[in-house]
Amino acid sequence: MRVTTNSFSNDLRHNITRLAERQLRLQQQVSTGQRITSTSDDPKAMRRVLDLRNQQGQLRQYQDNITTVRENTNVVYSTVQGLKKLSDRAAEIAVIADGTKGPSALTAYSKEVDQLIEEAVRLANSKHRDVYIFSGTQGGTQAYTATRDATTNQISSITFGGNTSSAKIDIAPYATVDANYSAEGTNGILKTSVSGTDFVTSLISLRDQLQTAASSTATEAEKGTAFSTIKDTLVGNLDKSELNFIEHFSSIGAKLSRLETSETITTQQIAAVEPLISNEVDVDLADTLVRLNEVQNAYTAALQSGSMLLRTSLLDYLR
Amino acid sequence: MAGGLGIIGTMEMARNAMRTARAGAEVSGNNLANASNPIYARQRIKINSAITIPTEKGPQGSGAEVARLEQVRDKVLDKSLISEKSVTQYFEAKQLYLRRAEANLGQSIDSQTIDAGGAYGTYGLAEGMTELFNSFQSLSVSPTSAAERQAVVFNAQKIADKFNTIDRRMSDLRTAINDEVKDVITDVDAKLTELAYIAVNIGNIEAVEGSANEVRDSLQAGLEQLSEYVNISTTYSEDGELNVFVDGVQMITENVLTNTVAAGTDSNGMYVLTDNTNGNAISLKSGYLKGMIDARDVTIKDLRTKVSTLATELISEVNTLHKTGYDLYGTNDSTSVLFTGADASDIEVNSDIISDPRTLQGSSSATEVSNNDVLRNIAALNTKSITNLSSTTFSEYYGNTVSRLGQDLALTTSQLNDQKTVQKMLEKQRESIMGVSVDEEVANLVIYQRAFQASARLLSTMDGLIEDVLNMTR
Numbered sequence: 001m002r003v004t005t006n007s008f009s010n011d012l013r014h015n016i017t018r019l020a021e022r023q024l025r026l027q028q029q030v031s032t033g034q035r036i037t038s039t040s041d042d043p044k045a046m047r048r049v050l051d052l053r054n055q056q057g058q059l060r061q062y063q064d065n066i067t068t069v070r071e072n073t074n075v076v077y078s079t080v081q082g083l084k085k086l087s088d089r090a091a092e093i094a095v096i097a098d099g100t101k102g103p104s105a106l107t108a109y110s111k112e113v114d115q116l117i118e119e120a121v122r123l124a125n126s127k128h129r130d131v132y133i134f135s136g137t138q139g140g141t142q143a144y145t146a147t148r149d150a151t152t153n154q155i156s157s158i159t160f161g162g163n164t165s166s167a168k169i170d171i172a173p174y175a176t177v178d179a180n181y182s183a184e185g186t187n188g189i190l191k192t193s194v195s196g197t198d199f200v201t202s203l204i205s206l207r208d209q210l211q212t213a214a215s216s217t218a219t220e221a222e223k224g225t226a227f228s229t230i231k232d233t234l235v236g237n238l239d240k241s242e243l244n245f246i247e248h249f250s251s252i253g254a255k256l257s258r259l260e261t262s263e264t265i266t267t268q269q270i271a272a273v274e275p276l277i278s279n280e281v282d283v284d285l286a287d288t289l290v291r292l293n294e295v296q297n298a299y300t301a302a303l304q305s306g307s308m309l310l311r312t313s314l315l316d317y318l319r
Numbered sequence: 320m321a322g323g324l325g326i327i328g329t330m331e332m333a334r335n336a337m338r339t340a341r342a343g344a345e346v347s348g349n350n351l352a353n354a355s356n357p358i359y360a361r362q363r364i365k366i367n368s369a370i371t372i373p374t375e376k377g378p379q380g381s382g383a384e385v386a387r388l389e390q391v392r393d394k395v396l397d398k399s400l401i402s403e404k405s406v407t408q409y410f411e412a413k414q415l416y417l418r419r420a421e422a423n424l425g426q427s428i429d430s431q432t433i434d435a436g437g438a439y440g441t442y443g444l445a446e447g448m449t450e451l452f453n454s455f456q457s458l459s460v461s462p463t464s465a466a467e468r469q470a471v472v473f474n475a476q477k478i479a480d481k482f483n484t485i486d487r488r489m490s491d492l493r494t495a496i497n498d499e500v501k502d503v504i505t506d507v508d509a510k511l512t513e514l515a516y517i518a519v520n521i522g523n524i525e526a527v528e529g530s531a532n533e534v535r536d537s538l539q540a541g542l543e544q545l546s547e548y549v550n551i552s553t554t555y556s557e558d559g560e561l562n563v564f565v566d567g568v569q570m571i572t573e574n575v576l577t578n579t580v581a582a583g584t585d586s587n588g589m590y591v592l593t594d595n596t597n598g599n600a601i602s603l604k605s606g607y608l609k610g611m612i613d614a615r616d617v618t619i620k621d622l623r624t625k626v627s628t629l630a631t632e633l634i635s636e637v638n639t640l641h642k643t644g645y646d647l648y649g650t651n652d653s654t655s656v657l658f659t660g661a662d663a664s665d666i667e668v669n670s671d672i673i674s675d676p677r678t679l680q681g682s683s684s685a686t687e688v689s690n691n692d693v694l695r696n697i698a699a700l701n702t703k704s705i706t707n708l709s710s711t712t713f714s715e716y717y718g719n720t721v722s723r724l725g726q727d728l729a730l731t732t733s734q735l736n737d738q739k740t741v742q743k744m745l746e747k748q749r750e751s752i753m754g755v756s757v758d759e760e761v762a763n764l765v766i767y768q769r770a771f772q773a774s775a776r777l778l779s780t781m782d783g784l785i786e787d788v789l790n791m792t793r
Contacts, residue, residue: 004754005354007747014743038427039725040418040732047722049428050445054714057449058701061456068460131463131689137682139463139689140647167691169460170698179460180689281430314758318765 005313012306019299026292035283045280052280056273058173059266066171066263069179070256075128076181077252080189082123083199084245086116090203091238094230097210099223106214113207117155120200121146124183124190134183134190135162143183144200154207158200160184160191171262177255192244196233199241206234323374324381326781326788332369332382333778339366340771342385347760347767354760358540360392360753362532390532396749397539401546401553403742405605408547410735412610413618416496417728420619423488424626425481426721444485444626445721447478448633448713452701458681459691459698463647468676472668475657479666482630486663489623493589496615500590503548503608504582507592510545511563515576517541518561522574525559549592549606566601568594589615618727623663625720630663632705633713637697644680644693655680 029035039046090113097109124134124143131139144158164185168176184191191198212218212226324332346364353359367386371378426443454474458467517538524531542563545551554562556573563571570578583593583600592601592608603609638656645651657679660666672679683692701712708716 002751002754002756004750004756005758006357006754007750010746010750032429034428034430036428038421039424039721040421040728041725043722043725043729046426046428046725047718050426050714050718050721054445054449054701057446057453061453064453064457065460068457129461129464131461135689137684137687137689141686163687165687165690167459167462167689168695169691170456170695173702179691277430281428314761318761 008309015302019295022295026288026295029283029288030292033283034281036281049277049280052273052277056270059270062172063266065169066259069169069177070259072128073252073256076133079123079126080245080248086120087242087245090116094206094235094238099227103214106210110207110210110214113203113210114154117203120203134181136180136182137165137167138162189248196237197240197244202234202237323379326784330778330781333774335382335384336774337771339383339385340767343767344764347763350755351760354755354757358536360390360536361755362388362390365389391753393752396745400745401542403745404543405546405550407738407742408607409605409610410731410738412607413614414731414735416614417618417731419492420622421724421728423492424485444481444717447481450474451478452698455694455698459694462681462691462694463688468679472673472676475668479668482663482666485626489619493615493619496611497589500611501582504580504592507548508580511570512576514541515571518574548608550604566603568601622724627663629717630666632707634658634666636700640693640696641680645682645685646680647677647688649685
């Protein structure tokens with residue numbers, strides 16, 4: 001083949017441009033650690049990465065959901081704990097407040113029970129992140145509205161303002177948990193459909209019976225009825241409430257452990273997606289560095305040989 | 320009669336030989352001067368033996384003379400390059416504009432991000448959709464939370480902005496390409512006029528002076544430049560006059576410009592190349608112009624439509640669900656939408672919801688503020704197959720769109736690289752035939768120098784002979 005003067009420079013220019021392009025590409029890969037940054041680098045891989053990242057994004061969201069539900073459930077758990085303490089004390093009073101106690105002791109008990117009622121209503125109206133936790137899905141309305149006696153200002157009755165339904169929360173694809181708790185209803189915290197489990201009403205009744213028993217104006221018969229109501233009905237009812245609280249403990253505990261398991265699984269799933277993305281996106285550093293080195297060598301060689309060839313011609317040897 | 324040239328005849332022969340050697344040196348000099356001129360085809364002198372004269376001993380040569388100056392060109396290669404350059408430029412233009420489209424779409428991966436909160440480092444529509452649906456999911460956990468409502472509004476605004484930006488960028492890109500198409504058409508027209516002028520010149524020169532070598536170089540360069548814009552074909556008439564066709568439409572007939580091109584508009588108001596005589600559009604097959612028009616009217620247009628369809632479906636799906644819900648005030652406004660607008664160009668978040676996120680309708684009951692039915696349904700759109708998006712999910716549809724563009728670009732790039740290799744090979748071959756080699760020309764110079772010196776010696780020898788003859792009579 002006939003080689004002309006421009007053949008050298010044309011070829012050199014072409015090769016240097018090509019090598020420079022490759023160097024730039026490899027240098028980009030090394031400095032970003034990524035094999036692909038834009039779609040055209042590897043369209044199919046990009047497609048898979050977008051899917052994987054969407055999947056990962058969903059999983060992260062499930063993780064966030066679980067965290068929030070766990071937080072809410074923990075608040076419910078500690079509130080139920082508080083209610084159970086009240087119930088313990090109320091049951092104690094119901095047992096010890098018998099005919100052997102004098103009026104002043106009974107008055108003191110009735111006052112204590114009154115405080116327990118206040119506390120129970122306050123707990124039932126607990127709010128977490130500005131939502132009433134025992135109002136079902138009517139979190140904007142307080143669970144119990146208390147009606148107070150005009151003269152004594154004591155709570156005489158309560159009205160449930162919430163509902164018994166619960167919103168579902170996604171914690172995994174096609175898996176949900178109930179988000180809300182209700183003070184009443186089949187599965188109510190303070191009152192279930194089983195008769196006698198109405199905690200606050202039992203407390204009100206206990207207080208009123210104690211007041212009657214301690215009253216100086218009540219007849220002996222009335223006092224006797226009061227004591228027997230406490231013994232025969234209220235002690236049993238308070239036991240039922242206590243059992244209800246305990247049942248809730250175990251169901252909430254079970255839910256918490258389910259959430260914990262889900263969280264672990266989700267974390268594992270997120271971790272499993274990571275290497276898949278990495279496989280598509282990340283560069284094999286060792287391999288790329290070696291290739292960069294090769295291209296750099298070729299580039300240097302091209303420049304060196306080029307400058308040598310372009311410098312010399314027959315003219316250098318003719319006198 | 321002894322015959323032969325005789326002393327004076329031989330001196331004549333020496334003079335002719337010196338002239339021939341000098342002409343050779345001049346041509347080599349011209350070649351050397353054009354060594355770096357890329358369009359120049361090397362020239363050489365064709366030396367013929369001078370006429371032979373009859374002698375008693377038989378015919379005797381009478382030296383050498385320059386027959387003609389000729390250009391070393393390979394017409395087949397020249398023609399191939401005209402068509403190959405056209406194809407190369409087609410891919411070149413397509414690649415350039417698809418790259419811009421890809422950049423405008425703004426979908427990239429940055430796995431090195433150190434941003435907190437599971438951010439992706441970059442924000443494209445893919446991330447936007449994931450974040451939007453995730454914020455609905457978060458809100459479904461705490462439907463009354465002002466912060467979560469704000470997050471939904473914020474993410475909705477972010478994705479609406481992204482849609483607007485992409486749509487505007489694609490539309491700007493198409494306008495920019497369109498303006499350039501017009502400029503290129505003007506250039507094509509100017510180039511045709513120039514070519515006709517060169518062709519006429521060649522005709523005039525060659526009618527009297529033989530081959531118009533340098534002007535032919537310009538003609539070939541001019542044809543190649545034109546072919547970079549549009550696909551052309553050339554033919555020559557029996558008398559060597561040039562005909563040029565732009566995609567089969569004759570523009571130059573026997574060295575005369577008989578037709579011109581103009582920038583007409585198509586049904587979408589976009590510029591296209593038209594035949595100036597009848598106003599018909601000239602559909603091209605290759606060339607930079609075709610590459611631009613293809614990018615403008617096929618890939619970028621298609622991309623813009625797909626992004627817009629995505630926005631339209633997102634608006635409709637989210638709004639349909641939103642209209643059924645109740646806000647935190649317990650009211651249902653069946654006309655209340657989250658997104659206003661119809662497509663990517665005008666999607667926006669309802670300003671009422673921006674000013675009061677409590678009016679976001681996420682509950683399925685007027686009285687239940689903690690109800691999250693609507694919110695969960697909206698969040699579930701992330702995995703729902705949408706009929707109008709070829710029964711794929713939002714993210715799948717977008718992923719397909721993105722990877723389609725990527726495949727187009729990747730394919731164009733590899734086609735361009737192949738095509739460049741072909742063109743490079745042809746150019747190399749042509750350079751090898753028509754290019755100037757300094758070494759070769761310098762060597763020729765030495766040969767001509769020596770020939771000149773030898774002929775001069777012959778002249779002086781003959782002169783000595785004459786002198787000897789003249790001295791004989793003294």
